[in-house]
Amino acid sequence: MSYTYDYPHPAVTTDIVIFTVDEAMLKTLLIQRGSPPFEGSWALPGGFVRIDEDVDACAKRELAEETGVRDIYLEQLYTFGAVGRDPRERVISVAYFALVPCRGLSLKAGTDAANAAWHSVNALPELAFDHRDIIAKARERLTAKMEYSTLGLMFMPEEFTLSEVQSLYETVSGQEQDKRNFRKWLLALDVIEETGAMKTAGAHRPAKLYRLKDTTGVVIIR
Amino acid sequence: MSYTYDYPHPAVTTDIVIFTVDEAMLKTLLIQRGSPPFEGSWALPGGFVRIDEDVDACAKRELAEETGVRDIYLEQLYTFGAVGRDPRERVISVAYFALVPCRGLSLKAGTDAANAAWHSVNALPELAFDHRDIIAKARERLTAKMEYSTLGLMFMPEEFTLSEVQSLYETVSGQEQDKRNFRKWLLALDVIEETGAMKTAGAHRPAKLYRLKDTTGVVIIR
Numbered sequence: 001m002s003y004t005y006d007y008p009h010p011a012v013t014t015d016i017v018i019f020t021v022d023e024a025m026l027k028t029l030l031i032q033r034g035s036p037p038f039e040g041s042w043a044l045p046g047g048f049v050r051i052d053e054d055v056d057a058c059a060k061r062e063l064a065e066e067t068g069v070r071d072i073y074l075e076q077l078y079t080f081g082a083v084g085r086d087p088r089e090r091v092i093s094v095a096y097f098a099l100v101p102c103r104g105l106s107l108k109a110g111t112d113a114a115n116a117a118w119h120s121v122n123a124l125p126e127l128a129f130d131h132r133d134i135i136a137k138a139r140e141r142l143t144a145k146m147e148y149s150t151l152g153l154m155f156m157p158e159e160f161t162l163s164e165v166q167s168l169y170e171t172v173s174g175q176e177q178d179k180r181n182f183r184k185w186l187l188a189l190d191v192i193e194e195t196g197a198m199k200t201a202g203a204h205r206p207a208k209l210y211r212l213k214d215t216t217g218v219v220i221i222r
Numbered sequence: 223m224s225y226t227y228d229y230p231h232p233a234v235t236t237d238i239v240i241f242t243v244d245e246a247m248l249k250t251l252l253i254q255r256g257s258p259p260f261e262g263s264w265a266l267p268g269g270f271v272r273i274d275e276d277v278d279a280c281a282k283r284e285l286a287e288e289t290g291v292r293d294i295y296l297e298q299l300y301t302f303g304a305v306g307r308d309p310r311e312r313v314i315s316v317a318y319f320a321l322v323p324c325r326g327l328s329l330k331a332g333t334d335a336a337n338a339a340w341h342s343v344n345a346l347p348e349l350a351f352d353h354r355d356i357i358a359k360a361r362e363r364l365t366a367k368m369e370y371s372t373l374g375l376m377f378m379p380e381e382f383t384l385s386e387v388q389s390l391y392e393t394v395s396g397q398e399q400d401k402r403n404f405r406k407w408l409l410a411l412d413v414i415e416e417t418g419a420m421k422t423a424g425a426h427r428p429a430k431l432y433r434l435k436d437t438t439g440v441v442i443i444r
Binding site: 004005007008009010011012048049050051052053054056058076078079081082083088089090091092094144147148220 | 226227229230231232233234270271272273274275276277278280298300301303304305310311312313314316366369370442
């Protein structure tokens with residue numbers, strides 16, 4: 001235990017961009033800060049890494065503490081390490097992003113948060129620290145990765161229709177999809193299967209319900 | 223400057239996986255450690271982030287100090303934050319990977335290194351810390367990204383032939399490519415152009431030389 005690094009050490013935090021799709025908008029969970037710095041501004045859920053805690057474990061803990069959700073898709077995004085990004089002291093943040101299935105979240109504000117709410121990524125309020133940059137990076141990764149992987153399906157609830165998947169992709173990318181091509185692409189990936197049940201909604205024709213196949217994680221499309 | 227985080231802070235390092243392709247092998251630069259811990263084992267180039275230094279700047283500095291190269295492709299890879307990964311104290315490492323063009327490097331060992339050398343990624347020596355995991359992660363990112371982007375072209379020297387690009391892809395992926403299909407794919411990307419010159423080598427027919435187009439960074443293939 002000798003040979004330690006004699007110079008001042010930075011603090012390290014994790015911050016988590018939690019995305020969901022709701023009301024045809026890509027939304028992220030923000031917490032209104034109840035104490036300085038940036039009191040009253042909105043910030044990503046997150047907190048300091050404990051000295052005896054894995055960084056990934058810290059992100060999972062913060063996610064559970066601040067939202068009450070577990071077992072959702074969580075991926076390390078990028079480490080933000082500019083000098084001066086926190087007025088208190090040198091703080092390096094390891095950012096993550098998480099995907100919450102549509103209509104799947106029971107919100108629970110953390111103890112140090114005056115308020116927590118979902119905000120449309122297209123209409124963000126005033127944000128603390130460099131959290132606007134972190135959200136921009138997370139959105140960029142999400143949209144890029146949805147084009148070459150099945151990441152987008154992690155947003156879907158347990159059962160869903162093909163139209164619902166298409167709406168989701170259209171919302172996140174901001175681009176309309178051709179129905180026939182989109183379905184062909186989606187089914188060719190071979191990662192979803194019919195449940196056998198149908199969904200009836202309003203005046204629409206009943207639509208087949210699908211679910212992810214058991215073994216599905218995020219599949220890279222080659 | 224009040225409200226600092228009262229608990230012990232971890233040290234933060236950057237470690238860099240520097241890849242090149244040489245003698246039909248994917249290689250990475252390693253430094254034999256001249257002091258404990260892991261004295262005599264090989265390790266990635268890297269070092270501690272200074273308290274007044276951006277994390278990205280630290281990676282660039284370490285890269286320049288330990289190899290003498292600048293202005294090569296450098297990308298943040300992943301942050302390794304397990305407890306106990308360094309026997310000295312809690313150390314979180316922000317890992318990067320860099321690509322050195324084939325036959326482009328003038329090697330220079332850093333001051334704290336007894337020795338620096340390129341090692342085939344398929345035949346690594348005993349490694350310090352969790353550096354084997356870091357290299358594995360870097361290789362995974364490299365090979366995945368070469369399939370959906372033009373990242374592989376960052377390995378090429380200023381001028382190259384289409385055969386040389388094909389060999390490079392075959393070496394990194396470990397898979398043979400069909401010559402006709404590979405060329406069609408590569409040229410369709412529209413990121414390289416003929417220099418107007420030819421390359422003659424041994425008994426082979428002269429081959430057209432190409433270069434990256436001026437504006438080319440890494441292009442994601444959609």
